[in-house]
Amino acid sequence: MTAEGHLLFSVATLVLAQKLEITPVLAQGDWFHMIPAVLLGSLLPDLDHPGSILGRLFRIISLPLSKLCGHRGFTHSLLAFCGLAILWETQVAPYIAISADFFHALLLGYLSHLLADMLTPSGVPFLWPLKMRFALPILAKKNSKKGERFISVIILVGALFLPPHLTFSLPTQINHWLQMYHDKRTPF
Numbered sequence: 001m002t003a004e005g006h007l008l009f010s011v012a013t014l015v016l017a018q019k020l021e022i023t024p025v026l027a028q029g030d031w032f033h034m035i036p037a038v039l040l041g042s043l044l045p046d047l048d049h050p051g052s053i054l055g056r057l058f059r060i061i062s063l064p065l066s067k068l069c070g071h072r073g074f075t076h077s078l079l080a081f082c083g084l085a086i087l088w089e090t091q092v093a094p095y096i097a098i099s100a101d102f103f104h105a106l107l108l109g110y111l112s113h114l115l116a117d118m119l120t121p122s123g124v125p126f127l128w129p130l131k132m133r134f135a136l137p138i139l140a141k142k143n144s145k146k147g148e149r150f151i152s153v154i155i156l157v158g159a160l161f162l163p164p165h166l167t168f169s170l171p172t173q174i175n176h177w178l179q180m181y182h183d184k185r186t187p188f
């Protein structure tokens with residue numbers, strides 16, 4: 001999927017997640033925190049490609065990553081997603097006071113990238129280091145901009161027309177962990 005496709009898909013996913021109130025923080029979050037966070041999160045997995053937006057900016061990370069794991073390897077997995085959450089919690093959050101809605105949207109953006117890549121024929125190794133790839137190839141071509149835009153618009157329109165009381169919270173344990181994070185932080 002193209003960078004533009006990932007950015008659009010992440011914003012559509014954020015609107016849907018906010019409407020569904022998947023976490024209380026996202027439901028009441030500040031769009032000025034959540035939009036930049038979800039956009040950043042949606043670009044992070046492609047750090048394993050030196051030609052990607054972040055890969056070009058941080059070649060010191062993208063070159064070794066692409067050599068070691070290849071494109072759509074480790075960074076496109078559940079393990080990397082959890083690694084990001086732990087890294088943020090232990091290495092970033094203690095030193096920079098960043099609000100919980102930014103953190104939740106960042107994780108959502110990352111996850112949206114993995115879901116979006118699953119819509120292409122090559123899929124993603126979600127359970128890396130297992131080689132099994134997960135795909136729901138709705139997008140027939142790898143970089144079909146029209147198809148990518150269409151899917152994002154469908155999600156966005158669907159989210160905007162959701163019945164007001166239809167919600168879908170994450171399991172209590174996950175929300176509890178996220179809430180603990182929220183309680184510890186001072187919002188910016």
Ligand SMILES: [Zn+2]
Nearest residue numbers: 045046072117
């Ligand atoms: Zn990707």
